[in-house]
C-alpha cells in the first residue's frame with residue numbers, strides 16, 4: 521500500500537511577517553520551515569507512521585547506528601513559485617529514482633519511488649506559504665532535503681533493522697551570495713572523494729565527509745570548490761564535491777564526463793544534456809582527461825567550463841588552479857553557460873513552456 525504522508529488538521533505556522541522576513545534574503549540551509557515529512561521503516565513492519573509533523577529535533581540515541589557507521593543517504597530538490605502563484609517541483613521522479621539507487625548501495629530499505637514523490641508533494645503543499653516568490657534575480661525557492669538514516673540503537677555492524685525517512689525544507693536564495701560570477705576551482709589530484717566500487721554514484725553523507733579536507737585546502741588557496749580527478753590514474757575529470765562539470769567546445773558541444781560509477785548522476789546534469797538540442801548545442805558524454813581539459817582551455821578548444829547542481833544551478837568556472845599554477849578560462853560567465861543557466865531557470869520558474877514535461881504541480 522502506498523504511503524500518504526497526510527498532514528493532521530491542527531497544524532500551525534509561523535506568522536506571515538516572520539516568513540516574509542526570512543524570505544527577504546534567505547541564506548542556503550540556515551532557516552527551516554514549520555513542518556517536516558517523516559516515516560519509519562522496520563524490518564518486521566515495513567514502512568509506516570508516515571505523516572507531516574511539526575519540525576523539531578529527532579530523538580537519537582547515542583548508540584544510533586547512523587552516528588557510528590554513516591548508513592545515510594539524502595536528496596536535494598526545490599519547490600519553485602511561478603508568477604501566477606502556483607508552486608512546482610522539478611523532476612521529483614528523478615530524485616526518487618536516485619534515492620532508491622542510493623538506498624540499494626547503502627543497504628538501506630528502498631522507499632518506493634511514488635512514496636518519495638508523495639512525501640515531497642505533501643510537504644511542499646503544507647509549507648506552500650514558505651515557498652518564496654522568485655525575487656528580482658529569479659533565484660529564490662524552497663529547498664527540500666529528503667534523507668534516510670539508520671535509526672537503530674545497536675553498535676553491531678549490520679544494515680539497520682529500523683530506519684527513519686524525513687523531508688525537511690529551507691527557503692533559499694542564490695547559493696553563491698556574490699551572484700553569478702566565475703569561480704576559481706582547485707584541481708585535486710591526491711585526495712579522492714570516491715573510487716571504483718565505492719559509493720560515488722550514491723548521494724550519501726560519507727562522500728561529502730571524504731571531500732571536506734580537499735575543500736578546506738582549496739579554500740586556503742583562494743578557491744571556492746574542488747574538482748576531483750579519478751582515484752586510480754588521477755588523470756580523468758570526475759566532478760566537484762557537490763556539482764557535475766561541463767566543458768563547452770568552440771563547436772558548441774557540451775562535454776561532460778560519462779557516468780562510470782564514481783560520479784553522482786545529477787538531475788541538473790541530466791536536464792542540461794536533455795535540453796542541449798533546444799539551444800543548438802550537442803550533448804556529449806565521454807571520458808575527459810585532466811590534461812585535455814587544461815590544454816583545451818589554453819588553446820581555445822574549451823572557451824567555457826561550468827559546474828551544475830540543484831543548489832547552485834549553473835556556475836561558471838573562471839579558472840582551474842593546481843600545483844603548477846592557474847589556468848584561466850574566462851573572467852566572466854560565458855555566453856553558452858548563461859544561455860543554459862537562463863533556460864533552466866526559465867523552465868523551473870514557468871517563464872517558458874515546459875516542453876519536456878519536467879515540472880510537477882504542487883498547488
Ligand SMILES: *Cc1c(COP(=O)(O)O)cnc(C)c1O
Pocket residue numbers: 596723727759760761762763764784785786787788789828829830831
Ligand atoms: C547532488 C550532487 C550533485 C548534483 O546533483 P543534482 O541532482 O543536479 O542536484 C553532483 N555531485 C554530487 C557529488 C552531488 O552530491
